[in-house]
Amino acid sequence: LTVFCFVFYPQIEAEFARLTSVDLKGSFFAGLDQYLARFLELYKAKSGIVGLNRLMRCLNDDSSTHRKRTVLLLGLPHFLKEDPSGFFKTVEATDEEDTFTKGMKVGVVMVKDGEEIIDTAVVLEEAVILSELKDIPRAIALLMGLLFSLNIDYPKELRYTFEIIQKVLMNIGGGQCSSLVHGFRNRLLRKTM
Numbered sequence: 001l002t003v004f005c006f007v008f009y010p011q012i013e014a015e016f017a018r019l020t021s022v023d024l025k026g027s028f029f030a031g032l033d034q035y036l037a038r039f040l041e042l043y044k045a046k047s048g049i050v051g052l053n054r055l056m057r058c059l060n061d062d063s064s065t066h067r068k069r070t071v072l073l074l075g076l077p078h079f080l081k082e083d084p085s086g087f088f089k090t091v092e093a094t095d096e097e098d099t100f101t102k103g104m105k106v107g108v109v110m111v112k113d114g115e116e117i118i119d120t121a122v123v124l125e126e127a128v129i130l131s132e133l134k135d136i137p138r139a140i141a142l143l144m145g146l147l148f149s150l151n152i153d154y155p156k157e158l159r160y161t162f163e164i165i166q167k168v169l170m171n172i173g174g175g176q177c178s179s180l181v182h183g184f185r186n187r188l189l190r191k192t193m
Contacts, residue, residue: 008130009142016145020172028141031169032069038188039072043079051078069137077161080180087158093118101126106147106155108139122146144170160184 016024040056047053055075059067077084086107091100093113100109104123111119120139121131124146133139144165147154154162163181167174168188177185 012142012145012149015149019148022170022172024145025138025141027170027172028144028165029069029137031171032072032137033065035169035188036065036068036072039076040068042187043071043075046079049078049081051075051084066135066137070135073136073140073165076164077158080160080164080184082158082161084158084161087155090117097128098126101128106143106152108136108143110136124150124152140165 013024016022040059043052043056047056052075055071055078059071074084074088077087086104088108088110089100089104090110090112093111101123104126107123109121109123109128110117111121119131120133120135121128122133122139122143123129129146130139130142133142144162146152147162160178160180163178164184166172167177167181168185174185
């Protein structure tokens with residue numbers, strides 16, 4: 001994968017902090033951990049959603065905090081009945097970059113070698129912008145930083161997913177939410193307070 005140097009990660013975080021007065025990774029991971037158990041409860045209650053059910057079964061083999069965070073983020077579009085197929089892609093290490101980034105305006109790519117994920121990358125405008133990321137949560141945190149820093153709109157097909165990440169998990173601009181996100185936040189808070 002084409003990769004920008006790791007030196008950009010601190011710059012993304014610094015620009016995000018300058019624009020929002022919020023620590024990018026700190027607020028992202030604190031929000032994930034604060035709501036993690038409640039999200040998973042809500043996901044279990046919606047076991048009829050195929051993509052969500054498959055993700056929840058992954059927790060039977062590995063219920064680490066890392067895996068739970070990943071399931072929360074990968075499952076959110078399914079829970080909200082949004083289509084993540086153009087945003088989250090899994091490819092083989094042997095696949096050509098231009099074939100899996102074609103048509104991808106904003107997204108996260110997981111690169112597999114057999115059954116093992118060996119790389120996670122962020123794509124903007126059909127180009128891999130960041131790669132060699134450790135995992136999905138880190139990739140999405142840095143993607144949020146990039147979207148804010150570069151003033152790029154969220155993908156329309158995942159509008160509510162990104163709104164929940166920003167306004168609920170990261171607590172940025174939460175005073176002005178869509179009615180769906182406001183209702184979802186209330187469902188989360190019913191058992192977390």
